[in-house]
Amino acid sequence: MTEILVQSNFTGAKRKVDSIDLQARNPSLISCLTALEEVMQVKVVNVELGEVYPDIIVTVNGMDSNFFPEMLATKLNEGDMLGISFIAMGGG
Numbered sequence: 001m002t003e004i005l006v007q008s009n010f011t012g013a014k015r016k017v018d019s020i021d022l023q024a025r026n027p028s029l030i031s032c033l034t035a036l037e038e039v040m041q042v043k044v045v046n047v048e049l050g051e052v053y054p055d056i057i058v059t060v061n062g063m064d065s066n067f068f069p070e071m072l073a074t075k076l077n078e079g080d081m082l083g084i085s086f087i088a089m090g091g092g
Contacts, residue, residue: 002027004076008084010042022076029065030072032082033058044084045072059083 002022017039024031033044033052044056050072052058058065060074061081068074076082 002076002078004032005079005081006036006084007081008040009086010040010084027076028070028072029058029060029068029074029076029082032076033072033084036082036084055087055089057083057085057087059085 002024003019004022004027005019006017008017017036020032020035020039022032022035030045030050036042037044044052044058046053052065052072059082060068060076062083065071065074
Protein backbone atom coordinates (compact mmCIF):
# COMPACT_ATOMS: atom_id res chain seq x y z
CA MET A 1 0.00 0.00 0.00
CA THR A 2 1.27 3.49 -0.89
CA GLU A 3 0.19 6.60 1.03
CA ILE A 4 0.00 9.79 -1.04
CA LEU A 5 -0.48 13.11 0.76
CA VAL A 6 -3.09 15.44 -0.74
CA GLN A 7 -3.57 19.21 -0.70
CA SER A 8 -6.63 20.67 -2.42
CA ASN A 9 -8.60 23.88 -2.58
CA PHE A 10 -11.87 22.13 -3.48
CA THR A 11 -14.28 23.46 -0.86
CA GLY A 12 -17.32 21.90 -2.51
CA ALA A 13 -16.03 18.36 -2.24
CA LYS A 14 -18.17 15.92 -0.27
CA ARG A 15 -15.19 14.94 1.86
CA LYS A 16 -11.91 16.68 2.73
CA VAL A 17 -9.00 14.37 1.95
CA ASP A 18 -5.50 14.83 3.46
CA SER A 19 -4.07 11.55 2.15
CA ILE A 20 -5.10 8.47 0.22
CA ASP A 21 -3.82 4.91 0.46
CA LEU A 22 -3.42 3.27 -2.93
CA GLN A 23 -3.52 -0.51 -3.20
CA ALA A 24 -1.60 -0.74 -6.49
CA ARG A 25 1.99 -1.93 -6.28
CA ASN A 26 3.36 0.91 -8.46
CA PRO A 27 0.59 3.53 -8.45
CA SER A 28 0.43 6.10 -11.21
CA LEU A 29 -0.87 9.64 -11.12
CA ILE A 30 -3.99 8.62 -13.07
CA SER A 31 -4.83 5.82 -10.63
CA CYS A 32 -4.43 8.23 -7.71
CA LEU A 33 -6.60 10.91 -9.33
CA THR A 34 -9.27 8.34 -10.18
CA ALA A 35 -9.33 7.12 -6.57
CA LEU A 36 -9.57 10.71 -5.31
CA GLU A 37 -12.44 11.46 -7.69
CA GLU A 38 -14.44 8.66 -6.10
CA VAL A 39 -13.71 9.77 -2.54
CA MET A 40 -14.11 13.53 -3.08
CA GLN A 41 -16.87 13.19 -5.69
CA VAL A 42 -15.18 15.80 -7.87
CA LYS A 43 -14.16 15.26 -11.50
CA VAL A 44 -10.48 15.97 -12.14
CA VAL A 45 -9.60 13.90 -15.23
CA ASN A 46 -11.27 13.91 -18.63
CA VAL A 47 -10.94 10.18 -19.27
CA GLU A 48 -11.86 10.42 -22.97
CA LEU A 49 -8.97 12.82 -23.63
CA GLY A 50 -6.67 11.32 -21.00
CA GLU A 51 -5.87 14.67 -19.43
CA VAL A 52 -6.69 16.84 -16.45
CA TYR A 53 -9.56 19.28 -17.02
CA PRO A 54 -8.16 22.68 -18.14
CA ASP A 55 -9.44 24.61 -15.08
CA ILE A 56 -7.55 22.31 -12.66
CA ILE A 57 -3.84 22.23 -11.85
CA VAL A 58 -2.33 18.99 -10.56
CA THR A 59 1.13 19.01 -9.01
CA VAL A 60 3.35 16.25 -7.67
CA ASN A 61 5.83 17.42 -5.05
CA GLY A 62 5.26 20.99 -6.23
CA MET A 63 5.86 20.36 -9.94
CA ASP A 64 3.05 20.75 -12.49
CA SER A 65 2.06 17.31 -13.80
CA ASN A 66 2.11 18.60 -17.39
CA PHE A 67 5.91 18.86 -17.17
CA PHE A 68 6.45 15.18 -16.35
CA PRO A 69 7.45 13.17 -19.45
CA GLU A 70 4.93 10.43 -18.58
CA MET A 71 2.25 13.00 -17.56
CA LEU A 72 -0.66 11.00 -16.06
CA ALA A 73 1.30 7.73 -16.26
CA THR A 74 3.90 9.17 -13.84
CA LYS A 75 4.64 6.70 -11.03
CA LEU A 76 4.02 7.90 -7.47
CA ASN A 77 6.03 6.96 -4.41
CA GLU A 78 5.25 6.66 -0.71
CA GLY A 79 4.89 10.13 0.83
CA ASP A 80 4.62 12.06 -2.45
CA MET A 81 2.62 15.28 -2.11
CA LEU A 82 -0.21 15.61 -4.63
CA GLY A 83 -1.69 19.07 -5.11
CA ILE A 84 -5.05 19.58 -6.81
CA SER A 85 -6.15 23.17 -7.33
CA PHE A 86 -9.16 24.67 -9.01
CA ILE A 87 -8.15 27.79 -10.94
CA ALA A 88 -10.40 30.64 -9.92
CA MET A 89 -11.22 32.87 -12.88
CA GLY A 90 -11.83 36.55 -12.36
CA GLY A 91 -14.21 38.53 -14.46
CA GLY A 92 -16.31 41.60 -14.71
